[in-house]
Amino acid sequence: MASARSTTAAVEETAAKTAQSVSNASSTFIDRASRWYADNKVLAWTVAGVTVVAVGGSIYYLSKPPRVSDLDKKSKKERRKGKKDNVKAAEEARQADTPAPAPAPGVNAPKASAEPEAVVEEELPQVTEETVAHLSEQEKKDYSAKLKAAGNKAYGSKDYNKAIDLYGQAILCKADPVYYSNRAACWNAMSNWDKVIEDTTAAINLDPEYVKALNRRANAYEQQDRYSEALLDYTASCILDQFRSDSSAQAVERLLKKVAESKAKSIMEGKEKKLPSPTFVSNYLQSFRARPLPEGLEESADLSEDSGKWFLRKGLLAIQQRTAEGYAEAAQCFDSAVEKNELESHEAYAYNMRGTFRYLKGENDAALEDLNKSIELDPALVQSYVKRASMHLEQSKRDEAANDFEQAMTHNASDPDIFYHRAQLHFILSEFSAAASDYQKSIDLDSKFIFSHIQLGVTQYKMGSIASSMATFRRCIKNFGDKSDVYNYYGELLLDQQKYQEAVEKFETAVEMERKSVGEKGGMNVLPLINKALALFQWKQDYSAAEELCQKALIIDPECDIAVATMAQLLLQQGKVTEALKYFERAAELSRTEGEVVNALSYAEATRTQLEVQEKYPQLASKLQGMGAPAMPGAVR
Structure with a gap:
């Protein structure tokens, strides 16, 4: 049950730090759930909803000239x-x-x-x-x-x-x-x-x-174009x-996508541009190595209040809070820093940071302008190339992303961030050997960056080198035993191997470390809580404990899309269809990109269709039971 989900979960979280929302870690839980559910052969119409996300290919249905063949039979x-x-x-x-x-x-x-x-x-x-x-x-x-x-x-x-x-x-x-x-x-x-x-x-x-x-x-x-009625x-x-009919199943898949795409466009047009959950923002920012405040912006530096440099420093300090309030303050400060100017040698860095937060808010065009301006002002600021590459990769512009990495290399071939993020590009393209090589190069240049080690272990796992992967994670625990991320990702790989008790223990360790380091009410990474919830469900089918953990995650980070989508899936599997629908719709609201909104809405539309089918064709519940499915379609056997 755990196989595909845990591996990709570990990958996704680290990849989220490159902010490639759909194709890598920053993608919502929908992507992870779709592969997990596909592995478990979910019954009923929800299979098609999952397939929409997992397949997304062209569908061919009823397209040749009519023939007298294909005969209807009497009832x-x-x-x-x-x-x-x-x-x-x-x-x-x-x-x-x-x-x-x-x-x-x-x-x-x-x-x-x-x-x-x-x-x-x-x-x-x-x-x-x-x-x-x-x-x-x-x-x-x-x-x-x-x-x-x-x-x-x-x-x-x-x-x-x-x-x-x-x-x-x-x-x-x-x-x-x-x-x-x-x-x-x-x-x-x-x-x-x-x-x-x-x-x-x-x-x-x-x-x-x-x-x-x-x-x-x-x-x-x-x-x-009456897609909802056709879907029903x-x-x-x-x-x-x-x-038994592939063509009908493919039609459901096609219609779910059409309905979701139609609604997603409307949602995106009226969507408020705001920062995603603190969990998302933290993971993205942490994908770049921590650096001290630039020279001239140190806390001890005497800066004119309300100057551009003063706002830039204030924003950089606000980031360290790792809370929603801190990130919102940082975004405002970077806006003010660029508007005030008076930045001197820090102007390129100010545009870099404003572009970063604009990107996180989904203001892609404005973010790209800022990153281009940053590169124009200081071509040697390689982080701007790397962030622009992340944007290009999210938009499936792989050649442009690769070119950004090449340009960054010409300015500083020894910057470990370049190799780490280029490895992410290779990983997404399933070029695991090249990815492992770049992760290792990043480690060689800076062995203190934890995520290069974690992602190397995940890549080894994807390549089938289980023993090497486990050895890499054991070394991570030895060298970074005070970091919760190691235990969280190691737990996911253990969960993938159905070593449930060991996985739960690792998640519990990660949760406790997060609580001690930041406190339960602010700045906590809630992913270990969500992973523990999924582990308990897969291991013991303990819905109550899983729901409680997801609720805790949502109290800490109310806008964590992964927690929302996980809760939706747990409710759906228990037949709580109406409640699940509310969470799926909430997941769509929280999604950053149109692709993420389509994924979330695919589940929402499938769930809504289930309710309509039950109302219009109540006899179908018994038919599902006869096929070995639960009375409420959508649950996992």
């Missing part, structure tokens, strides 16, 4: 009724096939099955609303079968208007869900989405478990079909 109820007359039932079963739904433009359709047998030409009855009232029940049954078969033939010849008329007459004789679905297929071929929805809705009202009709209506909803139908279809 099970109808087939059972047909057994009363073996001869007629056999004939009806042979002719009960209906055309596949016409495809969405520009997408691939599944391969067709065998073509239906030719219908023997005979004189067809003409049925109207007036004449049908005079027919016997047997005549209605016979007429409807003949009209339906003729409709199939017309559809096969792409004479859709004729087929629509024939299916309509068949419906007058018998309100059969298959007939409505067949007529919907004709409307589908003609791209008349309103009529498709009308007829498939009629079919579903007659047979709520009619999978083909649900899929046809979902496709029509999607063509009209595809989700119900997946559950009814017991997740």
Whole structure:
């Protein structure tokens, strides 16, 4: 259960210090949870929600020209009724096939099955609303079968208007869900989405478990950009079909992403630009080696109050608090420092720090301008290149990031920060050998920076060198035994190996060290608390203890997106769907980038869809139970 989650968790936290929100450590817990849940084969529709995050690839569904193949069958109820007359039932079963739904433009359709047998030409009855009232029940049954078969033939010849008329007459004789679905297929071929929805809705009202009709209506909803309604139908279809249909599962995946992307754009447009949680900010700032205050900005230096240099120093001192208040004060001070100017040789550094905090607030364009200005003022300030590389990497501009590292090297090839952050680039690209080499180079240049050692151990683990990785962490404990980070990340690797008790002990040590060093009410890194919560859940299924630990983390750091998303997952697994939805939506609010918002909203939309499915199709809960899933979909077996 722990395998993928723990390894990536250790990686993510260290990588968060490079502020590459989605692709590395600063990504929300959604990324970690998605891989963890994928490993554990989560049942129900939430699988698709997870896949949206994990896969994110192109989906091909219903995209070739319509064919008469892909045949609908009579409903099970109808087939059972047909057994009363073996001869007629056999004939009806042979002719009960209906055309596949016409495809969405520009997408691939599944391969067709065998073509239906030719219908023997005979004189067809003409049925109207007036004449049908005079027919016997047997005549209605016979007429409807003949009209339906003729409709199939017309559809096969792409004479859709004729087929629509024939299916309509068949419906007058018998309100059969298959007939409505067949007529919907004709409307589908003609791209008349309103009529498709009308007829498939009629079919579903007659047979709520009619999978083909649900899929046809979902496709029509999607063509009209009614993504939430399409998602609901595809989700119900997946559950009814017991997740055997890849195309339906992929459709859920596709729709979750579309719904999330649509809402994410709106959220980002109105999103307030503010600093993320103190945990996030601390991890990012700590990814650069601590340096003393620059010469001329020492605490003993006599600086003119309210000058640019005075504000710059004040901001640098505020950072050391490691609290939300301290970081907010630092951001204001760096703004004031640049505005006041009078910075002399520290102007480039002031732009560097203002750009750093603008980046953390999500003001990417303004942050990039500041970093460019910093480089222009002092090309030798390599930290500005490294931070700009982090921004480029977050935006998937890998070539630009690599170029930033090259430029930094030309100015100071012995700066260990360059090698540490370039190693992060290699790690994200799964170039583990190159990453290990750069982490080692960073250590050679400065062996006192703890995160180079930690990340080297994680990289060795990813390369499959478990023994080397464990040895690296044991050396870390020996050399950095007073740092909570060592115990936290070592615990994650132990958890990945399902060494639960040892992992919990390491997390507990990390928690206690954090409390002693900063106090429980300010500046504490809450990740060890969250990791302990997950360990107790995986080990003992102790939901109560896990929730309590997450709540403690949220009291200390209310805006920690990882704690919020972890709580959402724990609630979801217990079937507390409504509560889980609130936390998923909160996670979306806390996300920094559009990619993170999409990830969080994918879970929120999947959760919301679960509630809607339960309300609209209450019988599906029992079907999930029959598949071996809990009554409340979304839980882990």
